[in-house]
Amino acid sequence: MRTCRGLPVGGTSRAAAHLSSSRSPVMMAASLSHKTRAMRLSQYPIQTTKETPAEAEIVSHQLMLRAGLIRRLSSGLYSWLPMGLRTLRKAEAIIREEMNRAGALELLMPVVQPAELWQESGRWKEYGPELLRLKDRHQRDFVAGPTHEEVITDIARRELKSYRQLPVNFYQVQTKFRDEIRPRFGVMRAREFIMKDAYSFHADAASLEQGYRLMHEAYTRIFTRMGLQFRAVKADSGPIGGDVSQEFHVLAASGEDAIVFSDADEYAANMEAAAALPPREPRPAPRESLARIATPGAKTIEALAGLLKIEPSRCLKTLLVEGEGENEVVALLVRGDHELNATKAQRLPGVASPFRMADAERIQRATGAQVGYIGPLGLKCRIYADHAALAVADFVCGANEKDMHLTGVNWDRDVQGYVAADIRNVVEGDPSPSGKGALKLARGIEVGHIFQLGRKYSEKMHAAVLDESGQEVTVHMGCYGIGVTRVVAAAIEQNHDERGILWPEPLAPFKVVLVALGQQKSAEVRERAERLYAELTGAGIEVLFDDRDARPGVKFADAELLGIPHRLVVAERGLAAGRLEYRHRRDSESVEFPVDEALAFLKDRLGR
RNA sequence: CGGGGCAUGGCGCAGUCUGGUAGCGCAUCUGCUUUGGGAGCAGAGGGUCGGGAGUUCGAAUCUCCCUGCCCCGACCA
Missing domain, CATH: 3.40.50.800 (Anticodon-binding domain)
Structure with missing residues (x-):
């Protein structure tokens, strides 16, 4: 007893x-x-x-909260009450079934992980304050895992010795901790949350691609079974070239992410990754001559266009960002009615990483002017111009002098030494990069992300197997996440009425x-x-x-x-x-x- | 991290400006009535007014410090 x-x-x-x-x-x-x-x-x-x-x-x-599914304990920390937990378990069960069906093997890794692994992968330094660091009683460093690449790679290098053991896919459903700058929206963006994360290991890139496709199919089945309206979109591949990545978004007006898709075919991407094609029509020939005009107080495109009674698309914005070298800046030009895409800009040669806008002091030093009156003429730095900006003739831009702008400006005739690039966010109606149809914009909640990691972690952490010829080969990895707690919130976001x-x-x-x-x-x-x-x-x-x-x-x-x-x-x-x-x-x-x-x-x- | 706001019973709030010893609605408990769309009446319990220090005869209220939480911003030219 x-x-x-x-x-x-x-x-x-x-x-x-x-x-x-x-x-x-x-x-x-x-x-x-x-x-x-x-x-x-x-x-x-x-x-x-x-x-x-x-x-x-x-x-x-x-x-x-009203239905009593969850209760807040502290900022970004939530308890799941019985009724809410039932739904959470339903989501988990569907995910497990489909992961198992796809041949993945469930395991469970610790939330608390030793700092050594993170130092080995380099992320102890790379990861910012979002990584919760802990010390135990012996003053040894640990982290509360925001993700498990390090641990799984450590497991892989110990357990996997032969190509015959590959491919293999391990997954877990585990609590993660990310010390978000600003947790909000309940479990949608919480600091502690539950994630299904899977990691696949392959002898070569072709096998990785195959495993990736398998996960794409599994995710499609998972969200379909959950009865959700979703879309898989191409995501930014990040600084590691060649890698492939897709996000799964639940469509909802309140979604934090902008996604775009073609109205004529399967093309879909998130805003960061959506390519803006150069305009088809050639730039018109210059008709106006260059002129300096006084534009007191017109610090924004809106004010400038209003003052001159022209369309914002006739004005070009010149944005200064930090360059790679000490005190260097880079000028980025986009059309007045367009927005800069920082993800695209960050990839340009000469632009500092991480991406930062130049501060007022640097702007003053580089242009002799202040924000609101900057233009490309006479700048002694790298200049990137967006394709759409390059298609404008007789444009208006800052004169690099307070309260002054230039009109009738023309590329080549007045501005030289620029490089054409895609650096803007696409807008509704842009032609689809797939070549078919026009782009439409929608809001989405990112609930899943699949990624061909390649050898980023396996190389650093020496995860290798012997191939048929007895040669050691570094394994290729894929990783695949689903925000389980977030899926529940997203399902409600997409399925509710005024009564509940x-x-x-x-x-x-x-x-x-x-x-x-x-x-x-x-x-x-x-x-x-x-x-x-x-x-x-x-x-x-x-x-x-x-x-x-x-x-x-x-x-x-x-x-x-x-x-x-x-x-x-x-x-x-x-x-x-x-x-x-x-x-x-x-x-x-x-x-x-x-x-x-x-x-x-x-x-x-x-x-x- | 910067800016703004809030902190009073389980929840939502008033009271703070103008200092006098805490109140409303919902919820909870008891009784009676009521029973097809969040009932009515009568009664009851529950609050160190976020924490600390100060001013004062007296502080939820004024002052200072601290803490927690929420919102906005961190792509603007």
Whole structure:
């Protein structure tokens, strides 16, 4: 008996058998809880709220708090209450099934990792304050893992010796910690979160590509099964050339990321990676002559265009960024109505990495002017001009003197020594880089990212196997992440109405909510509801039984807030006519059907 | 990191300017009534007013320090 807490299997099942003879609903619920198939709301201690907590900004965060799925412990740290955890587990289960189906092997790595591994990979220095560093009692350095490339590569170099063991894909579902500058939106951008991360190892690049494609397919199945509208988009490949990377975005207006896609084919990319094609039409011939004009106070394109009564697209913005050398700057020119794309700019020769705008002092030194009046004429630094900017004739730009601009400026005639480059964000309507159709913009929530890492970590950490000829070859790696906690929030962001959550059925904490109305008064309602609860539960259906002594309005409102897909109502009114009432969460009308057909009726509707 | 704001019962807030010993709604508990869309009445419990120091006869309120949280910004020319 003294070990009863350590006997989860034998202990509980015997207890359950004993308890099942009891009539106590508490004990019933307890005996069922380890199967998590059913739950009585009268035994569920968490409450929903009518009022929206002040801290929540976006819909998913508000609804998750109101429905009692999560509670905030501290900035960026959340507890998952039972109802929320059920959904989280649903998401995990789907991910596990599809990862396993794709041949990946689950393992589990520590959250806390020794600093040595991170020093070895170089990321101890590269990673900024986002990396939470810890010391143990011996003053040894550790990190709270924001990701697990180092640990998995360490495992790989110890366990993998032969090409015959490849390819292999290890994955885990594990808590990560990233000390975000600004956690927000609840679990959408939390500091601690759950991620499924997978890492594949290959003998050569061709095998890596194949493994990558396999993961692409698995991710597509995962998000499809979750009932989400999503898109895989090309992502920025970063400073490591040749590597391939794609992000999976759940489409939602509140998404933090801009994604673009062609309206005519499969092309899709995030804003950083979307290429802007050079305009087809050649630049018109110069018609105006160069002139200096006074433009007092016109420090912005908007003000300048307004003052001169011209389109912003006739003005060119000159942006100064820090160069690689000491005190060097680089000038970047984009059309007045376009935005600079920092990711693209950072890749240009001569531009400092990480990318930084030049400060006022450097600008003064390089141009003799201040922000708002900078132009390319007479600059003694590298000049990059965006393709679209190069297509403008007779443009307006800063004169490198306060309150002065130049008009009638023309490339080659007035400005030389520039290099053409793609350095702007695409805009809606730009031609697709795929050559087909025009680009459209949308907002997305990044829930997955797949990446062909190549040999970045395996080289530094010496993960190698022997090939057929006995030669040592450095392994190729891929890595593949899914933000599990974020997926749950994203699902709500995409599926809700003014009354609450509209769970896609595969993620719903329960499939069916059984609402008993007036059971305190009516023995018939009470008995019928109990029988239905037992019948549906026995048939393996996940049922949330609202057996509370509450008014109908309260029960309906909670059922809708919680977003349970199927609602069954047992009430005196219907029973008198031998009928039950059914409504799907997405329907606006209820339908009635004979009492005895409940199971068949529901089975027909489940999973539709 | 810079700027702004907030901190009063579980949640949402008022009270702070003008100092006098804490209040409203929701939630919770009890009783009665009510029961198809977040009930009504009557009663009850619950707050070191974020923490510390100070000013004062007296501080939620004024002053200073600290802490926590929220929002905005960090691609602007």
